[in-house]
Amino acid sequence: MKKLLFIFNPYSGKAQIKNKLLEIVDIMVKAGYEVTIYPTQARADALNLVQKRAKKYDLVVCSGGDGTLDEAVSGMMLSEKKVPLGYIPAGSTNDFANSLKIPKDMVKAAKAAVSGKKFACDVGKFNDSFFIYVAAFGIFTAVSYKTSQEWKNILGHAAYILEGAKSLHEITSYHMRVEYEDQVIEDEFIYGMITNSNSVGGFKNMTGKNVLLDDGKFEVTLIRKPKNLVELNEILASLSNMIDDTDAIYSFKSDCITFYAEEKVPWTLDGEYGGNPQEVKISNQQQALEIMVKK
Numbered sequence: 001m002k003k004l005l006f007i008f009n010p011y012s013g014k015a016q017i018k019n020k021l022l023e024i025v026d027i028m029v030k031a032g033y034e035v036t037i038y039p040t041q042a043r044a045d046a047l048n049l050v051q052k053r054a055k056k057y058d059l060v061v062c063s064g065g066d067g068t069l070d071e072a073v074s075g076m077m078l079s080e081k082k083v084p085l086g087y088i089p090a091g092s093t094n095d096f097a098n099s100l101k102i103p104k105d106m107v108k109a110a111k112a113a114v115s116g117k118k119f120a121c122d123v124g125k126f127n128d129s130f131f132i133y134v135a136a137f138g139i140f141t142a143v144s145y146k147t148s149q150e151w152k153n154i155l156g157h158a159a160y161i162l163e164g165a166k167s168l169h170e171i172t173s174y175h176m177r178v179e180y181e182d183q184v185i186e187d188e189f190i191y192g193m194i195t196n197s198n199s200v201g202g203f204k205n206m207t208g209k210n211v212l213l214d215d216g217k218f219e220v221t222l223i224r225k226p227k228n229l230v231e232l233n234e235i236l237a238s239l240s241n242m243i244d245d246t247d248a249i250y251s252f253k254s255d256c257i258t259f260y261a262e263e264k265v266p267w268t269l270d271g272e273y274g275g276n277p278q279e280v281k282i283s284n285q286q287q288a289l290e291i292m293v294k295k
């Protein structure tokens with residue numbers, strides 16, 4: 001009999017899994033799986049369990065928010081043997097599920113997890129950690145460490161922080177040297193985002209056009225510290241129109257990018273705190289993970 005490991009965060013979102021659990025497990029069993037069920041008990045549980053146990057199963061399905069998905073992906077990347085991963089979204093924003101066209105409805109997502117098709121998805125490696133759709137630092141991220149609910153307000157927050165700064169010197173920025181392919185950029189940055197997703201913070205097209213999740217490339221957006229009020233206004237205008245029409249925003253695609261900062265910089269990985277390294281190497285592990293999506 002095929003074996004399925006089902007890991008869910010019972011508290012994700014509004015704990016809506018409580019009303020769906022029976023139906024979800026029934027779908028798994030009807031699809032021919034013997035199911036092991038594990039409600040996460042603490043942070044890092046999903047990561048450790050997937051890393052240690054995935055190899056004994058034919059399929060791993062996780063349910064929760066971005067944090068749980070990130071842990072399952074990281075666990076799978078560290079597992080001796082990778083097996084396909086299904087995802088039943090239960091968090092608040094679920095940018096990545098939208099990008100992959102994984103249904104928002106938990107029951108439909110469960111069906112896709114057990115009888116959908118495999119999609120070989122790119123995974124981001126961030127020093128020794130992993131992310132599935134976004135690694136970011138800077139002004140937008142400070143608020144988003146807590147819950148991804150707050151991602152929804154990132155643009156509002158950015159505008160607030162930028163506009164609220166009495167002088168440009170008040171905006172926190174990081175001096176960094178950024179290297180990718182044969183390019184080097186050295187500047188003061190207020191924000192950086194490396195993504196593999198069509199939407200971030202619930203905003204579609206925020207990450208650029210023609211985004212593919214299996215092309216081995218990230219979309220990179222870096223915002224330089226504005227030099228004067230004119231530039232600040234250009235940045236705000238670009239952000240609110242979601243179009244890049246200012247020199248203060250660098251945007252490009254790359255498969256490998258290195259950041260050297262003069263100080264420690266706090267990052268988020270998939271909306272969760274990702275540590276504060278001074279040096280970061282981010283590389284795209286092309287099609288490293290099979291994710292179950294709707295047929």
Ligand SMILES: Nc1ncnc2c1ncn2[C@@H]1O[C@H](COP(=O)(O)OP(=O)(O)OP(=O)(O)O)[C@@H](O)[C@H]1O
Nearest residue numbers: 012013040041042043064065066067068091092148
């Ligand atoms: N039993 C638990 N007690 C405390 N924390 C947990 C537990 N189970 C999981 N976690 C941790 O909670 C964090 C957030 O979980 P998750 O992303 O699934 O939910 P969420 O925050 O409600 O979703 P979203 O961020 O999309 O709104 C994860 O890092 C996860 O490791």
